[in-house]
Amino acid sequence: MQIQLKPSEGSSLEAGYRTASGSERNNDSTFECLEICFRINICTNVESLSRSLPLAVLYRVERIKMSTSVERFDEQARLKADRVGRDVVHRGELLRHPVFTRVLHWLVAIAFVLSLFSGFALYSPWLFRFLTPVFGGGAMTRFLHPWFGLFFDIFFLFQFLNWLTPMWWAETDTRWLKRIKQYTTNEDKIEPADVGFFNGGQKLYFWTIVLSGVLFLLTGLLMWFDHLVGRWVIAVSYVIHDLAALLMLAGFIVHIYEGTAAMPGTFHAMTNGTVTEKWAWTHHPAWYRAVTGRDPREAYERERRRQAERERAIENFEREQDAREGARGSATDDRALQNRER
Amino acid sequence: MSNPQTFQIQEISAHPGPVPGQGTRREEEVCKYIDVTTCIGCKACEVACVEWNDHPFRETTFDDTYQTMPSTEWNYWNLIKFAEDERDGNLMWLMRKDQCMHCEDPGCLRACPADGAIIKYENGIVDFQQENCIGCGYCISGCPFDIPKFNEKTKKVYKCTLCSDRVGQGLEPACIKACPTGCLHFGTKSDMVQIAGSRAKQLREVSGFANAGVYDPSSIGGTHVIYTLHDINTPERYGLPRNPVIPPSYTYWKWLAKPTGLLMAGLGLLAVFFHRVSVGPKLPQPEDPPVVTEHADPVEAKRREQP
Numbered sequence: 001m002q003i004q005l006k007p008s009e010g011s012s013l014e015a016g017y018r019t020a021s022g023s024e025r026n027n028d029s030t031f032e033c034l035e036i037c038f039r040i041n042i043c044t045n046v047e048s049l050s051r052s053l054p055l056a057v058l059y060r061v062e063r064i065k066m067s068t069s070v071e072r073f074d075e076q077a078r079l080k081a082d083r084v085g086r087d088v089v090h091r092g093e094l095l096r097h098p099v100f101t102r103v104l105h106w107l108v109a110i111a112f113v114l115s116l117f118s119g120f121a122l123y124s125p126w127l128f129r130f131l132t133p134v135f136g137g138g139a140m141t142r143f144l145h146p147w148f149g150l151f152f153d154i155f156f157l158f159q160f161l162n163w164l165t166p167m168w169w170a171e172t173d174t175r176w177l178k179r180i181k182q183y184t185t186n187e188d189k190i191e192p193a194d195v196g197f198f199n200g201g202q203k204l205y206f207w208t209i210v211l212s213g214v215l216f217l218l219t220g221l222l223m224w225f226d227h228l229v230g231r232w233v234i235a236v237s238y239v240i241h242d243l244a245a246l247l248m249l250a251g252f253i254v255h256i257y258e259g260t261a262a263m264p265g266t267f268h269a270m271t272n273g274t275v276t277e278k279w280a281w282t283h284h285p286a287w288y289r290a291v292t293g294r295d296p297r298e299a300y301e302r303e304r305r306r307q308a309e310r311e312r313a314i315e316n317f318e319r320e321q322d323a324r325e326g327a328r329g330s331a332t333d334d335r336a337l338q339n340r341e342r
Numbered sequence: 343m344s345n346p347q348t349f350q351i352q353e354i355s356a357h358p359g360p361v362p363g364q365g366t367r368r369e370e371e372v373c374k375y376i377d378v379t380t381c382i383g384c385k386a387c388e389v390a391c392v393e394w395n396d397h398p399f400r401e402t403t404f405d406d407t408y409q410t411m412p413s414t415e416w417n418y419w420n421l422i423k424f425a426e427d428e429r430d431g432n433l434m435w436l437m438r439k440d441q442c443m444h445c446e447d448p449g450c451l452r453a454c455p456a457d458g459a460i461i462k463y464e465n466g467i468v469d470f471q472q473e474n475c476i477g478c479g480y481c482i483s484g485c486p487f488d489i490p491k492f493n494e495k496t497k498k499v500y501k502c503t504l505c506s507d508r509v510g511q512g513l514e515p516a517c518i519k520a521c522p523t524g525c526l527h528f529g530t531k532s533d534m535v536q537i538a539g540s541r542a543k544q545l546r547e548v549s550g551f552a553n554a555g556v557y558d559p560s561s562i563g564g565t566h567v568i569y570t571l572h573d574i575n576t577p578e579r580y581g582l583p584r585n586p587v588i589p590p591s592y593t594y595w596k597w598l599a600k601p602t603g604l605l606m607a608g609l610g611l612l613a614v615f616f617h618r619v620s621v622g623p624k625l626p627q628p629e630d631p632p633v634v635t636e637h638a639d640p641v642e643a644k645r646r647e648q649p
């Protein structure tokens with residue numbers, strides 16, 4: 001892995017995924033709000049891929065093909081987003097998602113939620129009555145649903161290009177999936193050291209969306225332009241469309257839960273774009289190592305020691321305070337006694 | 343309006359013998375019977391349909407046949423299909439009046455996702471309620487006879503109503519009234535099946551059509567429009583499917599898998615909720631304040647103390 005230190009202006013011109021850290025010099029108080037961008041030229045995940053030659057060739061071909069108009073457009077959008085939006089990284093935080101990624105994520109999310117609920121209205125007779133009025137009646141729901149879906153697919157295409165490299169499947173993700181039981185039962189307080197920017201579960205969800213997105217688009221277009229195809233094509237498309245939706249819904253429920261209630265501090269990554277260093281070494285140790293250059297385990301141990309010291313210091317301080325207050329308390333009691341005597 | 347059955351006399355005082363008319367029942371199911379063997383292709387039924395339903399005249403398509411247009415349209419519900427068929431070296435000119443078949447198990451109704459857009463009456467008529475139609479076109483793919491047609495302008499689907507407005511007033515459908523040869527009949531389902539059967543028998547025994555029979559496909563529970571065909575074994579020659587079926591996606595998938603999917607989604611929501619309650623969140627490590635004791639619950643501690 002090549003890590004290049006660069007000022008933020010230059011790095012956004014380059015293709016590939018960027019991560020940044022504002023915590024390189026935590027001790028330096030003047031360093032707040034400054035960001036350093038790391039450009040990861042070759043992802044570790046991709047390197048492991050190159051072991052199988054045909055896949056590697058295919059990957060290269062795809063990279064070359066993508067470096068055409070779509071990617072140029074994608075780059076321009078990224079540049080504009082960076083110019084308009086801001087990533088403020090406070091002390092003790094790391095930049096996880098730059099502004100372009102965040103905007104894209106929420107565009108995808110809004111389009112998906114609209115598609116989901118308008119789709120649910122058409123999916124089930126039990127939900128039809130509840131959900132169609134929200135979109136302005138049954139006919140309006142029917143009219144809007146394909147457009148919501150189309151926007152979802154367009155926005156997600158950009159997210160796909162944006163995240164293709166960090167989402168590339170690697171051996172570490174297969175190992176992660178094998179430990180899913182320990183993950184869900186919170187047996188592992190800290191993730192294994194090889195968990196990078198995205199863990200296996202996140203990658204699985206990403207590729208589920210890719211698959212569902214393609215299925216949605218294909219079957220959706222067939223149902224949208226139903227007069228062009230036979231009735232059996234529609235009947236089959238309809239089932240595939242539903243299956244893709246159910247598959248994605250399952251991932252969606254888990255995604256929202258993991259992003260909010262299950263992992264405090266994660267939601268911040270999609271609003272302000274930053275996470276705490278603690279969060280990073282707990283949930284994505286390899287990424288922490290990549291952006292800070294420090295060992296996540298050591299950082300954790302150091303923080304634990306510091307916390308213990310802090311606790312001890314507070315306890316000492318409180319004990320002293322109690323003793324001082326006790327002394328003063330007895331003194332005031334004496335004075336009260338003297339007053340009464342007088 | 344009261345049900346005619348209500349004032350059927352049940353008992354009569356001091357009346358010897360059975361009550362007159364006892365046990366009579368009005369048969370609810372209606373049926374249109376089309377005898378294709380006596381159709382002359384005059385298209386009077388087409389005109390009657392357009393007139394009664396107040397449809398505008400639309401352009402016809404000439405494609406080297408006598409047929410008015412290739413298929414029924416959203417405002418042209420009744421179409422005689424002309425097929426030139428060669429049989430035993432002779433030419434047969436088959437004329438079949440094409441319209442909604444008013445299936446006992448309607449594919450359009452099974453496929454429809456909109457509440458109240460398609461209804462089926464007790465008498466077997468399947469009727470579209472355009473004010474509830476959302477224009478998704480699922481009914482088109484659900485129909486084995488390619489009958490519902492989409493109107494691009496109103497974004498609604500239309501089809502033959504079996505003149506439910508006329509039938510409701512005790513009249514026969516407009517096409518029946520217009521037919522000059524008497525090849526169109528209208529009445530109760532059992533009567534029509536009987537007439538169709540006897541005509542088929544006549545064709546087999548007298549007219550030399552050994553395979554003549556009645557088209558009333560059982561794969562969709564029968565239809566409320568039935569035909570007598572010269573050859574029941576080859577309904578394709580008349581443009582009728584041999585074994586009309588509704589796609590399983592509108593039957594099994596819709597009524598079994600869909601509720602199951604919804605239930606699973608609901609259970610998924612419950613699962614993550616109770617995961618949060620029981621297992622709890624994954625906090626950034628080290629947690630602050632650090633965990634002091636595993637069981638800080640005083641009630642639980644007291645319970646454990648007691649023998």
